[in-house]
Amino acid sequence: MTEAPSCPVTFPTARRHLFDPPGEVLQWQRQGALHRMTFADGHLGWLLTGHSAARAVLADNRFSNRTELTHPPVPHPLARQENRQLPPGFFLRMDQPEHTRFRRLLTGQFTVRRMRQLEPRIEEITSDRLDAMERGDRPADLVQSFALPIPSLVICELLGVPYGDRAQFQRDSAALLNLDSSAEQMSAALVDLMAYMRDLVLRKRAEPADDLLGGLVAGGELDDEELAGVALLLLIAGHETTANMLALGTFALLRDPAQLALLRDDPEVADNAVEELLRYLTIIHMGPVRTALEDVELDGRLIRAGESVAFSLPAANRDPERFDDPDTLDVTRPATGHLSFGHGIHQCLGQQLARAEMRIAYPALLRRFPGLRLAVPAEEVPMRSHMTIYGVHRLPVTW
Ligand code: HEM
Numbered sequence: 001m002t003e004a005p006s007c008p009v010t011f012p013t014a015r016r017h018l019f020d021p022p023g024e025v026l027q028w029q030r031q032g033a034l035h036r037m038t039f040a041d042g043h044l045g046w047l048l049t050g051h052s053a054a055r056a057v058l059a060d061n062r063f064s065n066r067t068e069l070t071h072p073p074v075p076h077p078l079a080r081q082e083n084r085q086l087p088p089g090f091f092l093r094m095d096q097p098e099h100t101r102f103r104r105l106l107t108g109q110f111t112v113r114r115m116r117q118l119e120p121r122i123e124e125i126t127s128d129r130l131d132a133m134e135r136g137d138r139p140a141d142l143v144q145s146f147a148l149p150i151p152s153l154v155i156c157e158l159l160g161v162p163y164g165d166r167a168q169f170q171r172d173s174a175a176l177l178n179l180d181s182s183a184e185q186m187s188a189a190l191v192d193l194m195a196y197m198r199d200l201v202l203r204k205r206a207e208p209a210d211d212l213l214g215g216l217v218a219g220g221e222l223d224d225e226e227l228a229g230v231a232l233l234l235l236i237a238g239h240e241t242t243a244n245m246l247a248l249g250t251f252a253l254l255r256d257p258a259q260l261a262l263l264r265d266d267p268e269v270a271d272n273a274v275e276e277l278l279r280y281l282t283i284i285h286m287g288p289v290r291t292a293l294e295d296v297e298l299d300g301r302l303i304r305a306g307e308s309v310a311f312s313l314p315a316a317n318r319d320p321e322r323f324d325d326p327d328t329l330d331v332t333r334p335a336t337g338h339l340s341f342g343h344g345i346h347q348c349l350g351q352q353l354a355r356a357e358m359r360i361a362y363p364a365l366l367r368r369f370p371g372l373r374l375a376v377p378a379e380e381v382p383m384r385s386h387m388t389i390y391g392v393h394r395l396p397v398t399w
Pocket of ligand 1: 065091092093103155233234237238239241242245283284288289339340341342343345346347348349350351353354
């Protein structure tokens with residue numbers, strides 16, 4: 001039996017294996033849900049590894065997500081307080097009631113029904129990408145030819161962002177999510193993205209458009225800075241996340257041919273497979289973080305007001321108390337209840353969109369290219385270990 005850590009830990013980031021959480025975090029989890037943790041700025045807070053405790057804290061409004069109150073779990077270029085200004089409208093980092101003001105304007109746009117209506121368009125986009133891959137060179141990089149363009153095109157169309165501008169926003173959002181960027185590079189990317197969004201809002205004002213951003217502009221409830229901040233959050237969250245799930249999920253399936261065959265050959269498996277890949281891979285792997293607004297007792301420990309709690313979602317999603325045989329990828333299991341989309345008021349707004357994209361894209365790829373395989377040894381695939389969203393930088397494949 002492993003000893004519970006007796007002194008504060010630091011946030012573990014090095015995955016035990018390509019798809020598994022860091023080994024030590026799983027060992028600590030067996031000892032309890034909460035552990036003292038030293039944050040990157042020296043703050044003494046907590047690391048949360050257990051599934052039910054993580055769910056409880058994420059749903060508890062005694063914990064805040066405001067940037068100025070939370071401490072960074074890992075060294076972050078913009079960690080210094082004066083650098084942590086987020087645009088107005090970036091509602092992910094707001095508490096109630098400010099958060100509710102933005103979220104309620106958007107909820108209706110992302111319902112299951114709205115996403116079902118989008119499916120034919122997602123199928124068309126997917127099929128176009130597969131045609132282009134078929135015509136293109138082999139080996140191909142699955143990230144650039146498939147995983148990134150699909151969610152990127154979809155969110156651009158939904159929001160009303162010209163896809164032709166993608167070179168700029170993909171470069172800037174990559175810089176923003178790369179922990180190896182300097183503070184200057186990150187700030188410059190944020191400034192550029194906001195300038196781009198402000199300009200887009202002005203264009204929508206001048207020429208009313210029948211898209212999400214056009215609708216928000218016409219609704220008149222948000223000012224231009226808030227509109228630009230909302231659009232920025234949706235654009236970044238809407239393509240980087242699903243893109244990494246598509247590429248990393250394909251990688252995991254290529255390493256497990258029996259699971260791949262189940263998903264490829266049985267259309268009934270797709271729903272479960274998507275949930276299971278979300279659970280098993282948990283690409284949001286460096287947070288979230290919340291800060292206690294008052295003293296809170298949890299799991300027999302006292303979290304004091306002002307202390308931050310960092311979540312290990314990869315560990316929570318491998319909690320044996322919640323999932324049987326958690327380290328096994330089983331695309332037929334109903335993996336509902338995972339925390340890959342978070343929980344509580346900030347639970348992912350785009351989750352139905354992400355699900356629709358994955359449910360369509362994985363089987364379409366595997367059926368179009370039944371001989372799909374890695375074009376390099378697995379250990380040569382460059383992993384996004386130092387990015388806030390886990391995945392692969394490139395996935396060379398052939399067929
Ligand atoms: C597989 C893909 C995705 C994953 C794993 C994911 C994961 C997450 C997680 C964990 C959170 C909560 C963060 C927290 O509590 O601090 C979140 C929030 C959010 N996500 Fe996603 N997401 C995905 C796709 C998308 C897409 C496609 C959109 C498109 C619009 C999106 C938009 C958002 C927004 C706006 C929030 C903030 C919600 C709020 O604060 O109320 N996400 N996402």
